Amino acid sequence: AQSVTQLDSHVSVSEGTPVLLRCNYSSSYSPSLFWYVQHPNKGLQLLLKYTSAATLVKGINGFEAEFKKSETSFHLTKPSAHMSDAAEYFCVVSEDTGFQKLVFGTGTRLLVSP
Amino acid sequence: NAGVTQTPKFQVLKTGQSMTLQCAQDMNHNSMYWYRQDPGMGLRLIYYSASEGTTDKGEVPNGYNVSRLNKREFSLRLESAAPSQTSVYFCATLDGVFNSPLHFGNGTRLTVT
Numbered sequence: 621a622q623s624v625t626q627l628d629s630h631v632s633v634s635e636g637t638p639v640l641l642r643c644n645y646s647s648s649y650s651p652s653l654f655w656y657v658q659h660p661n662k663g664l665q666l667l668l669k670y671t672s673a674a675t676l677v678k679g680i681n682g683f684e685a686e687f688k689k690s691e692t693s694f695h696l697t698k699p700s701a702h703m704s705d706a707a708e709y710f711c712v713v714s715e716d717t718g719f720q721k722l723v724f725g726t727g728t729r730l731l732v733s734p
Numbered sequence: 735n736a737g738v739t740q741t742p743k744f745q746v747l748k749t750g751q752s753m754t755l756q757c758a759q760d761m762n763h764n765s766m767y768w769y770r771q772d773p774g775m776g777l778r779l780i781y782y783s784a785s786e787g788t789t790d791k792g793e794v795p796n797g798y799n800v801s802r803l804n805k806r807e808f809s810l811r812l813e814s815a816a817p818s819q820t821s822v823y824f825c826a827t828l829d830g831v832f833n834s835p836l837h838f839g840n841g842t843r844l845t846v847t
Contacts, residue, residue, distance in 0.1 A: 629774065654835065656836075661840070661841075662840055662841075663738070663824055663826075663838030663839050663840045663841055664777075664824070664826075664836070664838045665838070666835040666836075669835060710776060710777070722779075722836065724769075724776040724777040724778075725776055726774055726775060726776040727774075727776050
């Protein structure tokens with residue numbers, strides 16, 4: 621069975637400092653992994669996805685994530701936080717078992733202070 | 735470019751009342767999903783529809799029913815609402831190609847008193 625663990629429920633950074641949101645996964649198959657972002661009162665929006673083509677994945681708004689199979693991790697990073705990055709972030713694992721089943725992590729709320 | 739449209743945006747029900755949450759998409763996607771989002775629990779799958787004419791239970795289906803009316807529309811019904819169903823409900827669609835992303839509506843915030 622697949623599962624996702626987001627290691628921090630809240631992360632606080634100052635504007636202009638690096639962002640690290642941590643995600644570990646468990647999967648019986650070769651997984652696909654996604655990061656989604658949710659701004660207040662909005663639906664979720666795809667930030668980036670890993671599908672085995674390259675271990676370092678670049679997404680929108682300067683975010684990127686690195687797939688590390690040996691560590692079963694898929695951490696999300698950004699070199700310099702912006703106020704508009706304040707949101708909730710979800711790590712998602714997907715397995716193709718005949719139907720694409722997605723499992724969501726519990727989310728990490730990113731707080732950005734001036 | 736409406737994408738995924740959910741109605742209503744907000745709803746307050748009394749315990750025991752029924753209601754239907756509507757979801758419509760204009761992206762010609764085959765698969766549609768209903769999730770609920772609760773604080774600290776991420777998104778949990780209630781029901782999904784892999785294609786028109788089929789529906790299947792997800793992780794938390796109890797207390798809900800769904801109808802895939804046609805390719806565009808996928809509704810979620812609460813027959814007898816309970817306070818435990820207070821949540822934010824999201825509809826999402828997928829075009830069926832593996833690794834393609836979900837497309838979400840903006841959610842329905844439901845409170846059951």
